[in-house]
Amino acid sequence: MTHRRGERNRVQRRHSVFFQRIDFSRCRVLFCLWACLVFPALLYPAGLSYTLAFDQLTWKYLTVTIQLENPSGRRLLFSMPNWIPGAYEWGLFGDQVIDFSAVDSSGAKLAWEKLSRSDWEVQGGEGPISVAYTLKPISRSYWGTGLDSTGALLEGAATWMRVRDLEKMPVRVRVRAPAGWRIATGLTRETGESWVAGGYDELADCPLLLGALSDTSFVVDGARHELYFHGEAAIDRPAFTAMVGRIVAAQSRLMGGLPYTRYVFQFILSADERGSSGLEHRNSTTIRLSSLEVMKDVRSAASIISHEFFHLWNVKRITSAAFAPLNYQQEARTESLWWFEGVTSYYADLALLRSGVWTGDEFLRHQAMEIERLQDNPDRLRTTLAQASWRVWQNGFAGPGISYYNKGQLLGLLLDVMIRKATRNEKSLDHVLHYLYHTYARAGRGVGDDEWADILRQAAGKDFTAFLDRYLYGLAELPYQEILAFAGLKAVVQTERMPTIGAIRIIGPRNRVFSLEETSAAGRAGLRRNDLILSIDDQAFKGEAGLYEWVGKKTIGDTVRLLISRDGIQWPLTVAVDSREQISCTLSLSPSPDPMALAIRNSLLSGP
Ligand SMILES: [Zn+2]
Incomplete structure (x- = not known):
């Protein structure tokens, strides 16, 4: 409470100096611009604030304190979202809340009741009240909250409780970050450790990436693009940044400009990551990348970046009626994800072509x-x-x-x-x-x-x-x-018969069978889930790719010998090589298209 009043006093004081120097009535436009750029707090009254603190002993917990005015003393409902927009699956983030409390301005406890897995009702308390909850974030591999001693990713919908009926109220976020950590977010920075959002939707749509982040930036069409990296990796940073800039410029050309002044890329680089994944937001995106793949070739990150970036238009602005308005508690089903995801991938690929990345x-x-x-x-x-x-x-x-x-x-x-x-x-x-x-x-x-x-x-x-x-x-x-x-494109789709012993999913350095079809050749020969495959035809191999490569050299009707270990006992299996259909497709430029086909091809491939 004291801190918030301090903020107000500071606003008032700056106001006064400002008014002494300038005739406000003649400079209203200028003042608004100045206020937006220099001091967003003027536009965002401190009626609702969230303060975030980290458990720096075990790095397992986060504490969020919500402070708000409750002049009527009415009951208030606090809800943890059940899903993150863009993820289309249940997150049930209320289950991460392990502690909840509410006090009034004198520090007296307020009664509360947990109404469901996601809803907490607090009984009245006139004037300012304070609600605190502790989150135990789930692992980093999931889209939600993640925390360890090197940093944190905090998805808004998995972190911030919604105060029902106050979703439109501007909010202030204060973060007590551990020493040495920086914060990357699409939220508007107010002061050193405080950010503001126009309401809950914006707050939920601006994840925070924290840690010892490195960063770089560029400007396209007057808009600033900030790239933050979590995780050490010797990637070719200038080439990576230039590639992102080309993708942004190509998409801006297609859409006729950029609908923001600042966009934040949050990259999480990890040697453990296989492939890549990302989540889109209106003015930011979070993208996980395999540091090993990006070190080999920065272009391995091109598709996901182009896809997530294009979402700022397609799904975040052009959106489904099922997401407008967003309902954080219930599933939002739509038949139109073919457009919001599939067509996003199509334009992502076109942008890579038209930008020269591909x-x-x-x-x-x-x-x-x-x-x-x-x-x-x-x-x-x-x-x-x-x-x-x-x-x-x-x-x-x-x-x-x-x-x-x-x-x-x-x-x-x-x-x-x-x-x-x-x-x-x-x-x-x-x-x-x-x-x-x-x-x-x-x-x-x-x-x-x-x-x-x-x-x-x-x-x-x-x-x-x-x-x-x-x-x-x-x-x-x-x-x-x-x-x-x-x-003017020629598509050839063919079916080939390929040697196989079945679709076998293998994980870990010891080639453990994670899954397989029991009716496949290997299944019929006796291979089971959790078996360790020690060798194939007396040769050591690495994972699924190694197994498939070896089998791929065989002829249908051959046999392969697997040496497996089950319950500590080794035994051989002889597997007859089966066949499966494989589709192969080649797309090429037709050598002699008619003039209209040629015109269509040229405009499709070169684009705006
Ligand atoms: Zn997508």
Whole structure:
């Protein structure tokens, strides 16, 4: 309480000096600008504040204190979100709360009751009240909160309780960071250790990355881009930064400018990370990268950066009616993730091509790999793209079945070509994107699942109802060859028979079998989960890749000898090599396209 009053006094004092020097009535615009830039506290009254402190003994706990005025003394409901927007899966972050208390301004305890896994109700207390809770963050490998002695990642929705009915109130965040830690966040900095947000949605959308961060920055189209890195890695920092700058510039060109003045990239580099993952926000993104892969080639990070960055338009501004407004407590199902994720991946790839990060051949190779992935998945004949999106809440974003990223990206490519073909290359998917941005996003309106045919008609002037019925809501195979030919591209999709002993997932340095199909050749020969595979044909090997490489050299009908260890006993297994179908796809430029196909190809590949 004392601290907050101190803040107010300071505001008042600066105010006075300012008024003595300048005639306010003639300089209102100037004053507002100055206030926004120099002293955001003037715009953000300290009615609701969050203070964050770290347990620096065991590095296991965080304590959040919420202070607010409660002039009417009414009951207040504090809720921990159940999911992080963008993650589309249950997080149930209330389960991380291990301690809760509430006091009034005199320090007297206020009665409270836990109403559910995520809701705490505090009984009244007139005037200022203070609520404190302790979080035990779950591991860093999960999208939520993570903490250890080297740093922390705090996703807003997994950290900050929502005060019901006060979601629109501006908030102040104070962080008592451990010595030597820096803080990277998209929140607006007010003073050294305090940040402000216009309301709960902004607070929840601005994760904090803390630690001994290194950083760099660049400016594109007048907007400042800050890159922060957690984790030591000898990556080629200038090349990495230049690549990010090119991606930003290409996407800005496509969208007609950047809708922010400051954007924050939070990179977490780890040698333990396999592949990469990220989460999007309106003016920031958090991206985990394998430091080993980025050290080898900074371009290994290009796809995820381009994808997460493009989300600042597609999903954070152009959004689904299911997320507008956001409901943090209940699942928000939509059939439209094919657009918000799949089409985001399509534009991410186009940006890599148009920025020169990828060559034309690399772009085509990546699209061909997406075709292989979909055609290799038998679920494409059972689950529609709209259903795949709808079911993410039960299947998980990387769950079984077809992926709305994968098929959505391909649908985006085919739709782009079809719009260009139908309009004699006068319109493209870019027009649909711009229509959504200017008509929906700027009006704060979400896109309804049943609006896509109308949107395409409005933006492209053509009727795509039958196209959507077949490929989005239906199970028809995507006609790659036929449609890509309209863009002067030749698609060859072939089925090959490849040697296999089954889909075996192997983890760890001792080649432990994590999963396998029991009906596969290896399963029939007696291989079981948790067996250790010591050698194949008396040769040591490394992990799944090593096993598949060895089997790949065999002929169907051959046998391989596995030496396994189960319960400390070694024994040999002889496995007959089976066969499986593998789809291979090549995409190339048609040697002699007609003039329209050539024009479509040129404009699609070179873009704005
Ligand atoms: Zn995404």
